Amino acid sequence: MSAITSPAPVDLTTWDPENEATWDSRLAWRTLWITTYSLLLGFATWYLVSAIAPRLTAIGFDLSTVQLYWLAAIPGLAGGLLRFGYMFLPPIVGTRRLIGWSSLLLALPMIGWTLAVRDTSTPYWVLLALAFSAGIGGGVFAGYMPSTSYFFPKRLQGTALGLQAGIGNFGIGLVQVLVPWVIGFGLFGTWFLDPQTTTAGANMWLHNGGLVLIPWAVLASILGFVFLKRVPVKANIREQMDIFRLKHTWIMTAIYMMTFGAYAGLAAQMGLIIVNVYGGFENAPDPLTYAWIGPAVGAAVRAASGPLCDRFGGAPFTLISGIGMTAGTILTLFFLTPTDVNEFWGFLAGMITIFVFAGFGNAGTFKQMPMIFPKRQAGGVVGFTSAVAAFGPFIVGMALSAVSPTVFFVVCAVWCVLCTGLTWWFYARPGAEAKS
Incomplete structure (x- = not known):
């Protein structure tokens, strides 16, 4: 009679990434790839509305420009909240349950939008x-990133978090490319779902935007429950509140608001900015053709910069980010009151510059924080x-509904200058207080 083997425990009792004797690198990298896959779907879900909203009026929804800005902005508000x-969840519920249940929750808005766009009333x-x-x-990011950081030693934090956040950010570009493609035909096995009819008389399967993502979210949930584990990092909410007494918590929050806040906000609103600034010209650019480029490039830069941050430190990359984002914001300003549709290419160049340098800063800041703070506080x-910066889409959307794009970008330039100065003084200059 063969011996009965007990299943491997889902809760680890000994785990110290800084100690090779208790660190399982295979488990760490497996955790990274599964959580990154779920995060990719998370960002795709977060930006699903920004991909669908520009097409709602085309299929008969009676919505104003301000109402569309609000629709694209609300996910940012929700993500931040x-x-x-x-x-607070990673040390309370653990990685396995966090990823498993969160992945399943992603299916709710996917199903909701699939049904809603089928009825213009x-x-x-x-x-x-x-x-x-x-x-x-958007909300899951604040749980996934700290959770993943528990699995890696400090020497690999830049690489691990850069890859996770960078590949996760690709979800923005993914959904903005995927939706325009899948709305052009009926998905296999959904022949019974009639297309919507546009005001021009063409067929559009806008419900496919949410529908196509559902099975992948279910798969992410299964992977999380089956293959992930929980490390022995535990703390209740009160114990975690000590980070708010630390000066560098607030400084890094301001800086990350510059990098990711701008990245997320402009990614959500870029399509509508193109429509409102250049939409009145003959042969106006299609927003869904170009809106995905900046976010995708920025995500690639973030992922590629992680290993470099491990080698050279995060602060230099954050400093370069601030300088580059300031330059990109100023460049964009020259193309916000166009007299010719061909000025769009200057606008696009300025926006891509902002996204590229935001990618450097997003990688740099996430290398800095594990170096500045102890592991639990760093998480x-x-x-x-990330919670504060997640308000970027909401803040940008509300600002653009209240002031002109020109005024908005002037304020952005000033903020970039301020945050660049903070980075230099506290983290990057020789003799800085928290060299990182």
């Missing part, structure tokens, strides 16, 4: 509620800074 909750408040639910995809600071 939900991150304040998610930042869907009330606006329902659309707003569904936009809020898409914020789940909390990563969660909190």
